[in-house]
Amino acid sequence: MPLLNEEVKEQVKQQLADLAGRVRLLMFTQEFECQYCAETRQLVEEVGELSEQIAVEVYDFVEDKDRADELGVDKIPAVAVIGEEDYGIRFYGIPSGYEFTSLLEAIQTAAAGEPDLSEETLDALSELSEPVHLQVFVTPTCPYCPQAVVLGHHMAVASSMVRADMVEAQEFPHLATKYQVMGVPRTVINESTHIEGAAPEPMVLDKLREALAAEEE
Amino acid sequence: MEFEPKIAPPEAEGHEGNGTYELVIIGGGPAGLTAAIYTGRARISTHVCAGTLPGGQPANTADVDNFPGFPDGVDGTELAQRFQGQAKRFGAEVVPETVTEVDFSERPFTIRCSRNTYRAQAVIVATGASPRRLGIPGEDKFYGRGVSSCATCDGFFYRDKQVVVVGGGDAAIDESLFLTKFAEKVTVIHRRDELRATKIFRERAFANPKIDFVWDSVVEEILGDQTVTGVRVRNVKNGETSMLETDGVFVYIGMVPKSELFSGQLELDDNGYIVSNRRQHTNVPGVFVAGDVQDPHYRQVVTAAGTGAIAAMEAERYLGEYPY
Numbered sequence: 001m002p003l004l005n006e007e008v009k010e011q012v013k014q015q016l017a018d019l020a021g022r023v024r025l026l027m028f029t030q031e032f033e034c035q036y037c038a039e040t041r042q043l044v045e046e047v048g049e050l051s052e053q054i055a056v057e058v059y060d061f062v063e064d065k066d067r068a069d070e071l072g073v074d075k076i077p078a079v080a081v082i083g084e085e086d087y088g089i090r091f092y093g094i095p096s097g098y099e100f101t102s103l104l105e106a107i108q109t110a111a112a113g114e115p116d117l118s119e120e121t122l123d124a125l126s127e128l129s130e131p132v133h134l135q136v137f138v139t140p141t142c143p144y145c146p147q148a149v150v151l152g153h154h155m156a157v158a159s160s161m162v163r164a165d166m167v168e169a170q171e172f173p174h175l176a177t178k179y180q181v182m183g184v185p186r187t188v189i190n191e192s193t194h195i196e197g198a199a200p201e202p203m204v205l206d207k208l209r210e211a212l213a214a215e216e217e
Numbered sequence: 218m219e220f221e222p223k224i225a226p227p228e229a230e231g232h233e234g235n236g237t238y239e240l241v242i243i244g245g246g247p248a249g250l251t252a253a254i255y256t257g258r259a260r261i262s263t264h265v266c267a268g269t270l271p272g273g274q275p276a277n278t279a280d281v282d283n284f285p286g287f288p289d290g291v292d293g294t295e296l297a298q299r300f301q302g303q304a305k306r307f308g309a310e311v312v313p314e315t316v317t318e319v320d321f322s323e324r325p326f327t328i329r330c331s332r333n334t335y336r337a338q339a340v341i342v343a344t345g346a347s348p349r350r351l352g353i354p355g356e357d358k359f360y361g362r363g364v365s366s367c368a369t370c371d372g373f374f375y376r377d378k379q380v381v382v383v384g385g386g387d388a389a390i391d392e393s394l395f396l397t398k399f400a401e402k403v404t405v406i407h408r409r410d411e412l413r414a415t416k417i418f419r420e421r422a423f424a425n426p427k428i429d430f431v432w433d434s435v436v437e438e439i440l441g442d443q444t445v446t447g448v449r450v451r452n453v454k455n456g457e458t459s460m461l462e463t464d465g466v467f468v469y470i471g472m473v474p475k476s477e478l479f480s481g482q483l484e485l486d487d488n489g490y491i492v493s494n495r496r497q498h499t500n501v502p503g504v505f506v507a508g509d510v511q512d513p514h515y516r517q518v519v520t521a522a523g524t525g526a527i528a529a530m531e532a533e534r535y536l537g538e539y540p541y
Contacts, residue, residue, distance in 0.1 A: 098294075118332065142370035143276040143294065147269055147313075170373050182444070182465065183361040183371045196361025198269055200315070201331070 003039065003096075004046050012050050015104055019053040020112040021084055028068055028078040030061045036171055040077035040094045047103070053111065072163065075172060079103070081153075083110035088156040093168025097140025102149040102166060109150075115158040121205050128161040130212055135188040137169045137181045147198040148185035155204075190215065237336040238264045239536055241328050242309075243316050244343030246273020247518045248508025250300035250311070251525030252341045252532070257307030259533050264337070265304065265311040266330055272297020273345055274509070275518055279369055279395045282417075284518050296518070316344075321482045321501045324541070338541050339503045339532045342479065342491060343525060346472035346509040346516070351383065355439030356468075363445030364466045368392040371465075375400045378464040381448055382406070383436050389469035390414040390422050396467065397427040404461065406431045408453055431461070439466055474510045488513060497528040503539070505532050 004012065027044045029037040041058055048056035059067050061076045071080050073090070081089040081103075089110055095103040109115065115122070134152040138145035152164030169176040169184060179188050187195040187204070193211035195204060240256050242249045245267025256263045270276055278293030287296075301311055320327040325336040348366040350356060356364055365371040372395060380400045382393045385407035391414075393403045405412075405422070410432045412419050422428050431450060437458065438449040447462045474489045484492040484500040491511045493499055499506050505528040508521035 116332075139370055139373050141373075142367065143270050143272070144367070144370065176374070180362060180444070182363050182374045183365050183367075186361060 002046060003043050009046075009050060012047065012104065016051040016054070016107060019051060019108065020114075021053070023054050023107050023111045024082045025054060025056045025107075026067075026071065026080040026082060027056060027058045028061045028064075028073050028076045028080075029058060030076060031063075034076055036094045036168075037077040039096070040079065043094065043096065043100075044079055047107075054107065077171075081106045081110045083113050083157075085113075087113070087153075088160075088163030089153045090163065090165040092165055093171040094140070095166065095168075098143055098146050099138055099140055099149065099166060099168070102146040102153070105146070105150045106153050109153055109157055113157060115154040117154050117158055118201060121155070121201055122158055124205055124209070125155060125159040125162065128159050128212075130161065130215065131190075132159075132162045132208060132212070133190050134162065134164040135167050135175075135179070136165065137167050137176065137179065137186045137188070138184050139169055142184045144198040145185040148187055148195075151201060151204060152187065237325060237338075238262045239337065240264070240339045240341065240532055241266065241326070241335050241337035242341045242343060243319075243328065244268060244273070244341075244345055244508065244510070245271055245301070245311060245313070246297075246343060246345045246508060246521060247275060247300060248345070248521040248525035248528070249273070249341065249343035250297075250304045251522040252343060252507055252529040253304035253309035253311065254300075254307055255526055255529030256533060257304060257309040259529075260308075261533060261536060263309040264335055265309055266316050266328065266335075267301075267311050267313050268315055268344070269313065271311075271313050272301060273521075277367055277369060279391065281518060300522075316478060319478060319482065321479075321504050324503060326504065338539075339505070339536055341525075341528045341532055342483070342499070342504065342506045342510060343508040343521075343528070344475040344478070344510045345521075346474050348468065349471045349473050351436060351468055351470065353436060353438055355441070355445075359439055359441065359445050359466070363441065363464070364439060364468065366468050368395050368467055371467075372396050372399045375465050377401050379404070379462065380465040380467060381436070381461065381463045382467045382469060384469035384471070385409060385412045385414060386469065386471065387414045387418055390418040392467060392469055393428055394418070394421055394425060397425055400427065403428045404431060404463065405429070406434050406436055406448075406450060406461075408435050409433065436466070472509060472516065474513075476510055486513075496531050497524055498531060503532075503535055505535075 048054045079091040136149045149166045156162045156164040189211040239262045242265045275293035276297040280290045282290040314330040318329040328335045376399045379402045382405045433454045434450045434452050436448045440447045451458045476489050491506045493506045493511045497505045507524040507528040509516045
């Protein structure tokens with residue numbers, strides 16, 4: 001049974017009609033597929049069928065370990081959204097519910113390779129000398145979450161130093177516990193610093209600076 | 218787990234956004250989107266700055282049971298999406314962007330967002346309302362990590378835990394019922410001795426074995442070190458205070474109108490609501506208002522939509538009389 005109905009397919013087709021470039025969706029699952037691995041694979045495959053610009057590649061987390069390591073994929077289900085280059089856009093857990101929007105946005109962003117961010121943010125990101133890892137924790141029923149996820153992905157495209165993950169909290173409860181996630185969205189920056197809620201771009205930038213400053217001390 | 222994909226409109230592109238429209242609508246909830254349906258259909262060039270929560274408050278609601286035309290109720294998000302789809306069908310641009318500044322002192326009016334600036338011959342303000350905060354110690358500290366106003370977002374984190382819901386209106390009771398899907402126990406703390414929520418919610422809540430009530434009481438402090446461990450509760454009748462253990466606090470004590478942006482430009486009442494007449498005019502000709510930002514009384518999806526339609530028809534009439 002398809003996950004996307006005809007009406008949604010039509011909307012997705014329209015939204016992805018003028019992709020600026022080719023996009024590869026690298027999906028990681030395993031032979032005995034985890035709870036949401038099968039659904040994630042199916043979702044990604046169905047999206048892939050809606051644009052000629054999108055290619056879906058399915059990998060086995062165990063057998064293709066080298067590929068996973070290369071991409072920094074450390075848990076499944078995982079989807080790496082890759083444009084002309086690998087900008088560091090990742091989805092861990094199924095991008096369903098509101099996060100389906102984030103997946104479509106990520107495809108468009110990766111295709112264009114051009115982040116939609118303010119000059120100030122772009123300047124700040126271009127000066128990064130340390131790696132930045134953004135993990136945006138979400139639930140699929142959270143209407144505020146895609147804003148945080150999409151912002152992270154734009155930052156990843158803007159700087160090769162930044163990688164940005166959507167992490168679906170319900171599928172990775174151990175990570176939710178580790179990072180004390182009790183509400184979403186919650187963005188964890190480099191393990192140490194975190195942001196509650198869908199914060200505006202300048203505030204995320206400030207927190208990012210704060211995180212890097214804290215590490216230097 | 219929710220599989221149903223939800224599609225929001227794509228982010229604004231800098232180049233397509235800037236420009237002049239006959240009408241800009243500030244707010245993408247039921248009021249703003251209903252207005253957009255009407256003005257789009259009237260062939261008025263319409264741009265909607267839809268804010269950070271596309272679809273408005275219904276997108277944050279599990280089920281809407283009282284919107285006509287949905288005899289079995291409707292998922293709040295789905296309803297919000299249907300509004301959007303209908304507005305876009307008639308040609309309105311709906312973009313999830315937040316307005317940072319407005320200038321209503323002369324026409325065309327100026328509406329500034331973080332990246333785009335728009336000019337419009339008429340404006341409909343439909344910014345809605347946001348959850349009222351308790352304003353007590355511990356609330357800020359634990360906001361987003363133990364204190365929440367979005368049960369649909371955060372309910373999952375309270376599986377088999379104990380939560381407190383503060384409030385006694387429809388939202389408080391509706392969300393309490395939703396939280397029983399996850400939490401082991403839901404304690405409703407209400408400052409009066411009866412619920413303000415409609416009868417159907419009261420009946421469901423009283424029948425639910427997971428929900429119990431603390432009456433005539435207010436929460437004075439949220440307690441905890443790293444995580445929320447409890448709340449300090451004061452009985453308003455006898456003044457006694459007590460501690461109640463809990464893992465989380467959901468706050469539903471009403472809404473405050475989102476009108477700060479218009480302070481000094483539009484007339485506001487003492488509670489911050491935008492003042493309008495029965496035809497949804499503000500004190501500035503050409504600026505109309507609809508929905509929760511002007512409604513201290515009803516705040517229903519259907520009343521928001523209703524005032525949105527009125528504002529749209531009045532804007533259409535105004536644009537006819539004063540094209541530019």
